[in-house]
Amino acid sequence: xxxxxxxxxxxxxxxxxxxxxxxxxxxxxxxxxxxxxxxxxxxxxxxxxxxxxxxxxxxxxxxxxxxxxxxxxxxxxxxxxxxxxxxxxxxxxxxxxxxxxxxxxxxxxxxxxxxxxxxxxxxxxxxxxxxxxxxxxxxxxxxxxxxxxxxxxxxxxxxxxxxxxxxxxxxxxxxxxxxxxxxxxxxxxxxxxxxxxxxxxxxxxxxxxxxxxxxxxxxxxxxxxxxxxxxxxxxxxxxxxxxxxxxxxxxxxxxxxxxxxxxxxxxxxxxxxxxxxxxxxxxxxxxxxxxxxxxxxxxxxxxxxxxxxxxxxxxxxxxxxxxxxxxxxxxxxxxxxxxxxxxxxxxxxxxxxxxxxxxxxxxxxxxxxxxxxxxxxxxxxxxxxxxxxxxxx
Amino acid sequence: xxxxxxxxxxxxxxxxxxxxxxxxxxxxxxxxxxxxxxxxxxxxxxxxxxxxxxxxxxxxxxxxxxxxxxxxxxxxxxxxxxxxxxxxxxxxxxxxxxxxxxxxxxxxxxxxxxxxxxxxxxxxxxxxxxxxxxxxxxxxxxxxxxxxxxxxxxxxxxxxxxxxxxxxxxxxxxxxxxxxxxxxxxxxxxxxxxxxxxxxxxxxxxxxxxxxxxxxxxxxxxxx
Numbered sequence: 001x002x003x004x005x006x007x008x009x010x011x012x013x014x015x016x017x018x019x020x021x022x023x024x025x026x027x028x029x030x031x032x033x034x035x036x037x038x039x040x041x042x043x044x045x046x047x048x049x050x051x052x053x054x055x056x057x058x059x060x061x062x063x064x065x066x067x068x069x070x071x072x073x074x075x076x077x078x079x080x081x082x083x084x085x086x087x088x089x090x091x092x093x094x095x096x097x098x099x100x101x102x103x104x105x106x107x108x109x110x111x112x113x114x115x116x117x118x119x120x121x122x123x124x125x126x127x128x129x130x131x132x133x134x135x136x137x138x139x140x141x142x143x144x145x146x147x148x149x150x151x152x153x154x155x156x157x158x159x160x161x162x163x164x165x166x167x168x169x170x171x172x173x174x175x176x177x178x179x180x181x182x183x184x185x186x187x188x189x190x191x192x193x194x195x196x197x198x199x200x201x202x203x204x205x206x207x208x209x210x211x212x213x214x215x216x217x218x219x220x221x222x223x224x225x226x227x228x229x230x231x232x233x234x235x236x237x238x239x240x241x242x243x244x245x246x247x248x249x250x251x252x253x254x255x256x257x258x259x260x261x262x263x264x265x266x267x268x269x270x271x272x273x274x275x276x277x278x279x280x281x282x283x284x285x286x287x288x289x290x291x292x293x294x295x296x297x298x299x300x301x302x303x304x305x306x307x308x309x310x311x312x313x314x315x316x317x318x319x320x321x322x323x324x325x326x327x328x329x330x331x332x333x334x335x336x337x338x339x340x341x342x343x344x345x346x347x348x349x350x351x352x353x354x355x356x357x358x359x360x361x362x363x364x365x366x367x368x369x370x371x372x373x374x375x376x377x378x379x380x381x382x383x384x385x386x387x388x389x390x391x392x393x
Numbered sequence: 394x395x396x397x398x399x400x401x402x403x404x405x406x407x408x409x410x411x412x413x414x415x416x417x418x419x420x421x422x423x424x425x426x427x428x429x430x431x432x433x434x435x436x437x438x439x440x441x442x443x444x445x446x447x448x449x450x451x452x453x454x455x456x457x458x459x460x461x462x463x464x465x466x467x468x469x470x471x472x473x474x475x476x477x478x479x480x481x482x483x484x485x486x487x488x489x490x491x492x493x494x495x496x497x498x499x500x501x502x503x504x505x506x507x508x509x510x511x512x513x514x515x516x517x518x519x520x521x522x523x524x525x526x527x528x529x530x531x532x533x534x535x536x537x538x539x540x541x542x543x544x545x546x547x548x549x550x551x552x553x554x555x556x557x558x559x560x561x562x563x564x565x566x567x568x569x570x571x572x573x574x575x576x577x578x579x580x581x582x583x584x585x586x587x588x589x590x591x592x593x594x595x596x597x598x599x600x601x602x603x604x605x606x607x608x609x610x611x612x613x614x615x616x617x
Contacts, residue, residue, distance in 0.1 A: 005502040016490030295486035298447055299547075300475025300503045302468065386447045387439075390482060390559075 006301050010309035013292070014285075015316075021288060024281045025317055031277040032321030032369055033328065036362045039267040040329035043361070044352040046259035049340065052350035053252035056189035057244025059221040060092070061134070064214040064231065067238040071251065072106045072212040079103075081237055085214045089230050090223030094133050100217040102128040102135075105199050107206055109174060111163045113339070120339065120347045122163055124153070124174070125191070126199030126211075134217050135187065143168040143183025148198045151179040151205070156192035158349030160184050162339045166195070175205050190248060193339065193349040215244065255340070271369055278373020282314050286381040293381050294389030303382035310378035311371060318370025322363045329362075330354040394555060394587045395421035395444055400453035402439050413439050415610045416453065423554075426581040426588045428601035433593075435607040438559060441591045445478050445557040446470045458554045475503045479548030483560035485540040487532040493543045494519060494528040500551040518546035522576060538569030545576060549586075556580070558590040562597050574600040 018025055057063075064085050069075035077085070082103040092100045105126035110119040129148055132138060146152035151174075155166045165172065170181045179197070186192060203209065218224060221243075228241040286293070293306060334354040339347040402414040413436045421427050429437040442448040443455055446462050449470075455462045458477045465473060474480075479500075487496045497515040506514070519525050522542040532540055541561060548556055558577065562570035578600045580586045590601060598604050606613045 009499070009502050013488055013490060291484070291486055292488055295480075295482065295488075296499070297471065298445075298474065298480050299500050300471050302471055387442050390447070390486070 003302070003305060006305040007308055010296070010301070010305055011312055014289075014309055014313040017285075017289060017292075018313075021285055024284045027281045028274075028278045028314065028317040028370070028373065029321040029324065031274040032318045032366050033325035035267060035270040035274045035369065036322040036325030036366050037329045038270060038325075039263060039365065040326050040354060040358060040362045041333050041352070042259060042263035042266060043358050044329065044333050044354045045338075046256050046263065047355060047358060048350045048353040049259065049348065050252045050256045051353055052348060053190050053248045054245070056191065056248040057246075058135075058137075058217075059243070059245060060218045061244040062216050062218060062224050062227060062241050063244050063247050064216065064239050064241050065212075067232075067240050069240070072104070073108075075212050076210045077103070077212065077214055077239070078210055081239070082211060082214055084234065084236055085216070085231060085239070088216070088227050090218050090220070090227045092217045092219045094130065098130065100130050100133045101214060102131045102216075103199060103211040103214045104128070105202050105206075105208060106212045107174070107202060109172075111165065111172075113162060114164045115162075117164075120163065122159060122195060122347055123193065124195045124197055124202065126197050126202030128199055131196070134215060135191070137189070138185050138187045138191070140183050140185050143181075146182055146196065146198055149201055150198065151177060151201055152182045152197065153179050154196040155181055155184045156194050156196070156349070157184055157186040158192035158337065158339070159195055159347075161337060162193075162347070162349050174202075175207075177205050179205075190348055190350075193347060267365065271365060274369050275372045278314055278318065278369055279376060281317075282310060282374050282377035283380070285313070286310060286377045289381075290384060290389045291391075294384065294386050297382075297386055298390060306382045307378040310381050311374035314374025314377070315367050315370035318366045318373070319363065322366025325366070326354075326359045326362050330359070394423040394425070394458060395419065395589070396454075396456040397440075397444070398454045400440075400443060400450045400455060402436070402443065402448070403451040412451075413610050414443075414450075417610075417612055419605065419612060421587065421589060423587055424581070424585050426578065426600070426602045427590070428598035428604045429589060429591045429607065430593070430595075430598055430604055431607035431613075434609075436610040437591045437607050440607065441557055441559055441589060444555075444589055445480060446474045475500060475551070477554050479551070479553040479556045481541070481544050481548050481556065481558040481561045483563040485532070485537075485544040485564075487540055487543055487547075489532050492529045492531055493524060493535065493546075496532070496543055497546045497550050499547060504551065514550055515546075518550040519543070521549065521580075522546045536569070537565050538572055541565060541569075541573050542576065545573070545580075549580065554587060556586050556588045558588060560591055560593070562592070562594065570594075570597065 065075040066077060086099040086101045094100055107124045108121045109124055111122045113120050146154050160166045166181055168181050168183055172179045224243055231237055231239055231241050333352040336352045339349040397417050397419040400414055400417040404411050404413055429441060431437045443450055450463050460473060494515045497518050498511050501511040501514060516528055519528050522545050524539060524542050562573055574597055577588055581588050592598055
């Protein structure tokens with residue numbers, strides 16, 4: 001109990017004198033707010049990008065690519081192969097008995113970004129007539145769906161927000177042929193970054209016969225194994241079958257790792273700077289209170305509570321800075337939409353995600369900086385020669 | 394109460410070892426009021442710090458309130474000081490953020506007394522030094538003499554066996570100094586407190602029952 005009394009009193013004394021040390025205390029708060037703010041923003045970018053791609057696909061979907069291809073742009077599937085794939089085991093059928101399959105064509109075109117006016121690669125996906133049954137999360141939010149066989153485009157919500165000239169009624173020239181935007185859709189995943197068209201019409205414009213991928217819906221998720229076995233052993237085909245969840249997660253992996261590496265590197269460098277700031281501040285705090293602390297030690301206060309109280313003060317200031325930094329990052333960046341180059345060399349539109357888990361990680365770092373910055377000054381406060389400190393001016 | 398035998402104290406200045414006290418022998422009986430005097434650098438504050446357990450001797454033995462101090466660790470010394478010694482410093486060393494009674498309460502935080510008992514004892518100590526009415530005032534709202542009286546109340550509140558005072562009037566004007574010295578004398582005569590006080594001032598020393606003179610680290614006189 002006396003030890004707790006000592007600790008509470010020492011903490012109270014430390015906080016009570018904060019007002020007179022406001023400027024130096026702000027060094028910790030502002031420094032750590034900066035570290036945490038940048039870290040949260042960078043990690044929120046990685047989390048948002050990953051979440052967008054990981055949310056793409058479904059457990060009962062599989063994507064079929066040419067054997068060895070790791071993305072749609074490097075894949076090619078002939079028309080007759082699509083027929084064989086569509087007859088595979090376990091593929092779900094609609095009420096009219098047609099397989100829920102979408103043979104898709106991917107074309108990348110240049111469209112200026114609204115924010116900068118610079119051209120960016122935007123993916124136009126030619127889809128089959130079963131695409132709405134295949135991807136039931138797709139919802140048309142304005143206008144209407146494209147008519148099969150016509151030069152009409154349906155624009156994803158993310159693409160419509162990020163790129164210029166995609167409003168309903170606008171005309172795009174694709175391979176010297178005019179195409180008209182007839183509506184927009186949302187899907188809550190990476191497809192929102194795309195523009196959709198009828199696959200046959202798009203093939204015609206670009207003089208193509210082959211598709212890049214075939215996405216199928218299964219009757220049940222576990223039926224992917226027999227489908228994979230059937231398609232990969234069929235002598236007429238040379239394909240790979242991958243669950244769509246796995247495929248899109250793999251697509252996001254490289255960028256997510258890069259962002260994580262960047263976030264960690266920047267955070268470590270900034271954290272070292274903030275730790276020195278915290279050290280400096282706490283040394284100054286200990287120096288300013290040298291005689292007070294010495295008096296307390298002289299009348300019998302133990303070193304342990306003195307060390308703990310100085311460290312707690314540093315950690316409290318660090319936590320305050322961390323909370324401010326995380327709060328600012330949340331206010332500025334949460335749901336902030338940007339686009340970056342993703343799979344198929346085209347832009348993926350995604351929103352920053354400042355999640356509670358991410359904020360907790362950042363606050364943990366703030367506490368670590370406070371701990372590191374408070375330890376040495378705390379030891380100095382507890383070990384300074386009493387006889388000198390009592391007479392300090 | 395205090396028994397020093399052959400006490401030496403060395404300090405290190407760079408590569409040089411400086412002996413500040415050269416074998417001090419001194420006895421102070423319980424209930425005495427002793428003034429430690431001497432010119433600057435004579436070692437009187439060093440001697441006071443050794444008696445108060447703030448420092449340890451290089452050689453010799455120090456026994457205070459029945460305990461051999463040179464054998465104690467710094468943690469044990471801290472506990473011993475809390476139980477046995479009341480300190481009065483030249484610059485009061487009050488905590489500016491706390492009201493007077495909270496400053497006086499500080500040594501009681503090291504005990505297992507309840508908060509209510511701590512407050513009551515702190516107010517009694519303030520009453521003893523004539524500052525009950527100023528209990529809620531912070532140090533900056535008090536005069537120098539009042540601050541030192543609060544510091545004396547803080548030194549008394551845990552009922553220590555020995556009061557150790559380092560130039561308690563060094564920062565006060567003559568009139569206020571006399572008030573503070575009178576208070577110390579009352580505590581000695583009426584409450585039986587043993588007091589060891591370092592002072593430069595012969596008039597301050599007049600309030601003590603005995604003067605101990607130091608010069609260049611050696612006891613030169615220890616008369617009445």
